[in-house]
Amino acid sequence: MIKIAVDAMGGDNAPSEIVKGAVEAVSERPDITVCLTGQEDIIKKELEKYTYKKEQIEIVPASEVIETGEPPVNAIRKKKDSSIVVGMNLVKRGEADGFVSAGSSGAILVGGQVIVGRIKGVERPPLAPLIPTEKGFSLLIDCGANVDARPSHLVQFAQMGSIYMEHVMGVKRPRVAIVNIGAEEEKGNALVKETFPLLKECPGINFIGSIEAREIPHGGADVIVCEAFVGNVILKLYEGVGATMISMIKKGMMSSLRSKIGALLIKPALKSTLKSFDASQYGGAPLLGLKGLVVKTHGSSKANEVKNSIIQCIAFKEQAISEKIGQCLSPREEDIKEP
Amino acid sequence: MIKIAVDAMGGDNAPSEIVKGAVEAVSERPDITVCLTGQEDIIKKELEKYTYKKEQIEIVPASEVIETGEPPVNAIRKKKDSSIVVGMNLVKRGEADGFVSAGSSGAILVGGQVIVGRIKGVERPPLAPLIPTEKGFSLLIDCGANVDARPSHLVQFAQMGSIYMEHVMGVKRPRVAIVNIGAEEEKGNALVKETFPLLKECPGINFIGSIEAREIPHGGADVIVCEAFVGNVILKLYEGVGATMISMIKKGMMSSLRSKIGALLIKPALKSTLKSFDASQYGGAPLLGLKGLVVKTHGSSKANEVKNSIIQCIAFKEQAISEKIGQCLSPREEDIKEP
Numbered sequence: 001m002i003k004i005a006v007d008a009m010g011g012d013n014a015p016s017e018i019v020k021g022a023v024e025a026v027s028e029r030p031d032i033t034v035c036l037t038g039q040e041d042i043i044k045k046e047l048e049k050y051t052y053k054k055e056q057i058e059i060v061p062a063s064e065v066i067e068t069g070e071p072p073v074n075a076i077r078k079k080k081d082s083s084i085v086v087g088m089n090l091v092k093r094g095e096a097d098g099f100v101s102a103g104s105s106g107a108i109l110v111g112g113q114v115i116v117g118r119i120k121g122v123e124r125p126p127l128a129p130l131i132p133t134e135k136g137f138s139l140l141i142d143c144g145a146n147v148d149a150r151p152s153h154l155v156q157f158a159q160m161g162s163i164y165m166e167h168v169m170g171v172k173r174p175r176v177a178i179v180n181i182g183a184e185e186e187k188g189n190a191l192v193k194e195t196f197p198l199l200k201e202c203p204g205i206n207f208i209g210s211i212e213a214r215e216i217p218h219g220g221a222d223v224i225v226c227e228a229f230v231g232n233v234i235l236k237l238y239e240g241v242g243a244t245m246i247s248m249i250k251k252g253m254m255s256s257l258r259s260k261i262g263a264l265l266i267k268p269a270l271k272s273t274l275k276s277f278d279a280s281q282y283g284g285a286p287l288l289g290l291k292g293l294v295v296k297t298h299g300s301s302k303a304n305e306v307k308n309s310i311i312q313c314i315a316f317k318e319q320a321i322s323e324k325i326g327q328c329l330s331p332r333e334e335d336i337k338e339p
Numbered sequence: 340m341i342k343i344a345v346d347a348m349g350g351d352n353a354p355s356e357i358v359k360g361a362v363e364a365v366s367e368r369p370d371i372t373v374c375l376t377g378q379e380d381i382i383k384k385e386l387e388k389y390t391y392k393k394e395q396i397e398i399v400p401a402s403e404v405i406e407t408g409e410p411p412v413n414a415i416r417k418k419k420d421s422s423i424v425v426g427m428n429l430v431k432r433g434e435a436d437g438f439v440s441a442g443s444s445g446a447i448l449v450g451g452q453v454i455v456g457r458i459k460g461v462e463r464p465p466l467a468p469l470i471p472t473e474k475g476f477s478l479l480i481d482c483g484a485n486v487d488a489r490p491s492h493l494v495q496f497a498q499m500g501s502i503y504m505e506h507v508m509g510v511k512r513p514r515v516a517i518v519n520i521g522a523e524e525e526k527g528n529a530l531v532k533e534t535f536p537l538l539k540e541c542p543g544i545n546f547i548g549s550i551e552a553r554e555i556p557h558g559g560a561d562v563i564v565c566e567a568f569v570g571n572v573i574l575k576l577y578e579g580v581g582a583t584m585i586s587m588i589k590k591g592m593m594s595s596l597r598s599k600i601g602a603l604l605i606k607p608a609l610k611s612t613l614k615s616f617d618a619s620q621y622g623g624a625p626l627l628g629l630k631g632l633v634v635k636t637h638g639s640s641k642a643n644e645v646k647n648s649i650i651q652c653i654a655f656k657e658q659a660i661s662e663k664i665g666q667c668l669s670p671r672e673e674d675i676k677e678p
Contacts, residue, residue, distance in 0.1 A: 134583050147520070147528035181486070181571040189486035189568045213575035217583035229528045230572055232520040236552035237573060241580040244473050244556035245616060249588070252605075252612030259608035265601025266592050273591030277584060 001033055004313045005087040005096035008038035008046075009065045010103020012300045018102065019046035021306025026056040029311060035096055037062045038083040062086035068299065072106030072145075076114055084108065088115040091292035098293035098313035100284060102301040109145045112287045112294045119322060121330035122289035124153045126228070127296060128161060129285035130169070131238055132277045135219030139165050139174075143231035143285065151195040154178070154225055155202055160288040160325050161223035162205045167319040168312070173206045177221035179230055180210035191227060199225070204328065246274060283308035286316065289325060293317065340372055343652045344435035347377035347385075348404045348422040349442020351639045354378075357441065358385035360645025365395035368650060374435055376401045376426040401425035407638065411445030411484075415453055423447065427454040430631035437632035437652035439623060441640040448484045451626045451633045458661060460669035461628035463492045465567070466635060467500055468624035469508070470577055471616045474558030478504050478513075482570035482624065490534040493517070493564055494541055499627040499664050500562035501544045506658040507651070512545045516560035518569055519549035530566060538564070543667065581616060622647035625655065628664055632656065 006022050008015045015038060022034045033056050036043050040061045047057065064082035066075045079085060084103055088111045090096035099116075101108055109127065118125055126142030141161040142149065158176045165174035178199060180188045187210070188196070199207045211220050213234065226234070253263035283305065284297030293316050297309045345361050347354045354377060361373045372395050375382050379400045386396065403421040405414045418424060423442055427450045429435035438455075440447055448466065457464055465481030480500040481488065497515045504513035517538060519527045526549065527535070538546045550560050552573065565573070592602035622644065623636030632655050636648045655661075 134587060145520075179572065181484075181568055192568075213572040214579040214582075216576065217579040229520055229531075230569060233518065233552040233569055233572060234576060237555060237576050238580055240553040240556040241577055242584065243553075245581065245584050248473060248612050248616060249609065252608045255608050255611075259605045262601040262604025262606075262608075266598045266605065267601075269591045269594050269598035269601075270588065272594075273587050277587060 007101035009083040020303035025310040037087040125289035130282040133219035149227035174222035177211035179226035283312040344426040346440035347375040359642035364649040464628035469621040472558035488566035513561035516550035518565035622651040
């Protein structure tokens with residue numbers, strides 16, 4: 001039985017959509033249990049709306065809530081009884097196999113490192129969302145809050161991203177590329193130029209070279225390596241351009257009677273197209289390199305995204321991703337000087 | 340009479356679309372002359388296809404062509420009789436008011452600095468394309484090839500971008516924002532954190548703070564300041580996400596008879612919507628801060644983009660942008676120690 005802790009209080013649509021997502025997840029998977037962390041009376045009231053197997057959902061009370069704007073280090077330190085800290089402690093103590101939250105990114109990133117802790121050998125845990133492409137999806141690694149990365153961090157991102165894509169998402173020999181401003185090896189900023197040869201020499205990854213941002217939506221690589229500032233820009237621009245185009249197309253279609261009729265006819269086809277370009281169906285972004293699984297879902301997550309994030313944790317646990325990362329990145333014995 | 344030099348040999352569609360664009364520009368504007376630089380016989384043959392006022396187009400022969408893949412510094416140094424070097428020399432000698440090229444970005448950036456030369460006080464000339472937004476367009480500054488910028492460069496980008504948007508594009512008190520991974524002042528990488536207070540104190544610009552990438556397509560600012568690596572990622576991802584979505588929507592609409600009929604009905608409306616989100620209508624990207632005007636148009640430019648790039652030069656010249664930048668950025672007299 002796999003047990004996933006879920007932050008019932010985090011995100012724009014908490015607690016209703018979070019609780020709904022948890023109910024949908026346990027209905028789909030009879031082999032899991034969900035622990036909802038947060039204010040008991042509120043969660044109970046939400047749960048009363050649904051029919052589900054009582055033994056599959058439990059509530060772990062947490063009286064406090066970390067708000068999005070709060071300085072994360074302080075929040076994690078002071079709000080010991082918050083839904084995030086309580087959920088992460090469940091993972092730390094081995095009482096849950098993973099923790100899903102749509103709450104404050106900063107608090108989740110800090111909490112992951114401080115409470116759950118890094119795997120030995122991991123220099124920096126990256127946040128790695130899946131982004132939709134023409135061919136399916138790619139892993140964008142890192143989109144976290146730790147900017148100004150070093151080349152060795154990027155190499156570890158490539159290794160961790162490859163393990164995740166191969167064993168959780170089932171992509172054979174995932175193609176790894178580094179985000180660059182041209183395809184040639186001599187192009188790039190100082191970080192990319194230093195990292196490129198390290199990636200070329202890195203064993204166990206399928207490095208295909210540089211990727212220009214234009215090729216990302218076409219599915220030019222499976223693991224897109226970049227430092228967090230650039231990753232954040234890519235992730236948010238993806239959303240922004242997509243949302244703007246959809247809104248402009250909708251407005252455009254309402255501009256004449258002719259196009260209004262056309263719009264009605266293409267609606268079902270358009271809907272399924274846009275769905276395949278919607279990040280929410282892929283669940284949340286794992287924070288890789290931690291001793292336990294922590295998944296950050298979008299702040300505006302609805303039940304479907306929460307459900308998918310919970311289900312994503314199953315493969316992560318079953319495939320023993322943290323152990324695989326540990327084996328790949330932990331200092332080799334010959335490097336350790338102590339007897 | 341304003342005279343614009345145009346590289347007839349640069350870009351994927353040279354010389355045919357370049358020459359066509361030049362003809363369209365002079366047909367629209369009887370007050371300009373275009374000098375086409377490149378191989379005389381080839382240009383002549385293209386010009387024979389059109390009717391235009393002969394005195395408005397002249398050919399300035401250049402026997403060599405700089406290819407896209409060539410190392411730019413070498414190319415500019417060695418190919419003295421290339422269409423790019425010949426065109427830039429016309430600007431340098433004051434025989435042309437501006438130079439438009441769809442050729443090698445690297446060669447244009449290097450040539451701009453080496454041949455045309457920087458305005459006194461300008462530390463680094465940025466490449467600043469206009470990008471489409473929901474509300475119209477914004478200036479993305481810098482998308483050039485000089486990565487790893489310093490805070491003082493970014494401040495100058497904000498100043499030059501403001502001058503361009505106000506006087507060439509007619510945007511009153513353009514809103515200036517710096518690309519960041521959060522709206523709060525304490526967020527960002529080292530470069531952004533150092534630049535932010537400098538922008539706040541910079542006189543003569545309307546600084547509105549940070550902008551997240553998500554807000555760029557919504558038109559959240561008029562002048563989007565960033566260093567070239569991030570700018571390049573933004574520009575190319577814009578293109579990539581847009582192209583992918585359009586191709587997916589088209590494919591989606593062809594999936595059933597019902598949606599095919601709908602597609603026919605919405606076609607005109609959709610076309611005008613997509614046109615308003617098409618960067619090509621705004622002409623090329625100026626390389627700001629040079630003693631003369633150099634405009635880089637997209638490598639895949641067609642006649643319409645070439646025409647718009649040429650016409651854009653008129654406002655640049657009429658508004659004396661280089662002089663305005665010089666006045667704004669040149670070292671103030673009290674800073675100069677010599678008598």
